[in-house]
Amino acid sequence: MTSLIVNGRAVEIDVDPDTPLLWAIREQIGLTGTKYGCGIGQCGACTVHIDGVAVRSCSVLAADVAGKAITTIEGLAENAAQHRLQRAWIDHDVPQCGYCQSGMLMAAAALLAEKPHPSDQDIDEAISNICRCGTFQQAREAIHAAAKA
């Protein structure tokens, strides 16, 4: 058994040692907001926070993050109904198909935690997520709005 702390809750999972965290989150824990895109650390759809840092969960083993604080999109808002980024995402109509958006939001949240007022360049460097719908400009505007909120 592996003990994970997901969104502040301790969970015990029974997975093979080579199971990526993404599969543990989706299939063992049942939190399906974190998406599978490429499986090779490229697209960012699977981004979660581990001890506050944005990490591509397809590229880390569940066993290697035992005892660390894992936050998924379901845990982003904590005590509020929505995180300020989620409100800004709605205000700026960021999502199109929506598939990449939870990963995009998690990357954006980690950026704001590190840099409360990021520049366009900071955003472009930090948000390397792939969005096939091309929502990058709207996401950038929403991040700036959330930074001021």
Ligand code: FES
């Ligand atoms: S599914 Fe993890 S980076 Fe694409």
Ligand code: FES
């Ligand atoms: S909103 Fe469709 S892939 Fe990003």
